[in-house]
Amino acid sequence: MLELNQLVMDFSGFRAVNGCSFKVDEGTITALIGPNGAGKTTLFNMIAGALKPTSGTITFQGGDITGLPSNELFSKGLVRTFQIPHEFHRLTALENLMMVAPNQPGEALLSNWLSWGRVKAVEKDVEAKAEETLEFLGLTQVAHERAGNLSGGQKKLLELGRTMMTDAKLVLLDEPAAGVNRTLLRKLEEKIEILNKERGYTFILIEHDMEMIEKLCDPVVCMAEGRVLIEGSFQTVRSDPQVLEAYLGETVGAEA
């Protein structure tokens, strides 16, 4: 479904991603792990269109999407969340979701003046969908709260909720578990699993929480120093000495 081919990203002399290639199959939940500074988020930003790769190609559902802006990727069904929640802080939680709905007639200036009735009718459907999503996430009680006032965990859920307002195919989650308490985390895992099984979302997630990865993800891709170190099931990756080395930064065992 998604294929990365020799991606390179240079930041004025500093090479954050250095020839990264892997494939993601439809219907999987792929974990992207690696020590801090391995280039995971940079890789995400390239896939999601926030950064243009210095070289290499990205193919999504058979088409080349290298360097396309994120708003065009969104309409192809590639949606992301952010490591640090990027909520629209002065909009309500409900509005945060409603704004995501694609092809709203009310986004054209003229139709708001000329065909207000139709705008309102669509708006009603969008609102119903947003309310349903909030309920699914257990956020109904904060629907009319400014998103900026929500807790960190609630913002994470809201980020996930935004991906549910469109017909997403591939969802990129950047550290969904960071800063989320245990109870909420279990809920989040559950939601991701339901979305994967019932809605057929394919996920790639960057995560440091190994419990969550073990539970949800197969395969696991481990990155270090801008390259893919190893790729495989959770067990394979965990028992690989290179992975330990990358995380601990020291030579472990005889292999290194």
Added chain:
Amino acid sequence: MEFIGLVNYALFMGIFIAIYALLALGLNIQWGFAGLFNAGIAGFFAVGAYTSAIITSAAADGRIGGFELPFLVGWAGAMVAAGLIAWPIGKICLRFRSDYLAIATIGVAEIIRLVIKSEEALTNSARGITGLPRPFGDLPYVESQAAFLLLMIAILFVAYLLVERQFNSPWGRMMRAIRDNELAARAMGKDVEYRRLQAFIFGAALMGLGGALFAHFNRSITPEAIDPMVATFLVWIMLILGGAGNNRGAILGAAVVWIIWSVSEIATDQLPHEYAVKAKYIRLFLIGLLLQLVLRFRPEGLLPEPLRGDQGASRREPKSSARV
């Protein structure tokens, strides 16, 4: 001052408040909802004023014009011209971050002012364009002022409704989302550059209309009227004081600031002549002080941005108040 003088003064003030309210509404579209720091309001004001002046004035030697079209055509032309000017400016400048956009727009407004000041064939340079038709200009003085004020109020009301409709629509929601977080808005499929350009042009068109109304009220327009102090910064203070993100706030801000601005002129005129000239600068100080106080004690303005949301939410009283 005798009674009729007071009435005249009030009418005069009302007309100016309505014109400034239009400028503040235009700025509210750009800043309050799209987060665009336009510090070149005077430029769009000038384009509107001169466009309408050229379209409606009588022929004069050495200057283009003499179309003598009705004032309504002039006003429509002013909006179109200001919007057209905003297009390339926005296309180039809107990619800058907000503080750079402010610098770029100040520069553009200054370019427009200098072109107007020096292009004799276009704007009659420093002498300006005179003899513009004024609606209800044939009536006796007080009636004419009153009728003009009513017309201004009607225009302001229509503009308010048109803008308010957009702000309560998905378009407004999208603009506020772009303002709050550009990166996320783009990731949620919104074409940020195009939308910002829309808001910039929409706001500029209202500023152009404000300029045209100003010119026709005075029956003339000269480069002196395009002073960044009164045409740009006063409008900013109006919007910030009234409440950015709130259309009624923009109108209220225009009224409050203009009343202070204009009454302080009367006060300083009462002083002996040698002080009166110096005291003019006290007015600027007063406005600056007011802005400081507002930013310190009520940064969201007199009427803060309402919590919008769905139609139901506006009826329900949300738990958190409108304070950010």
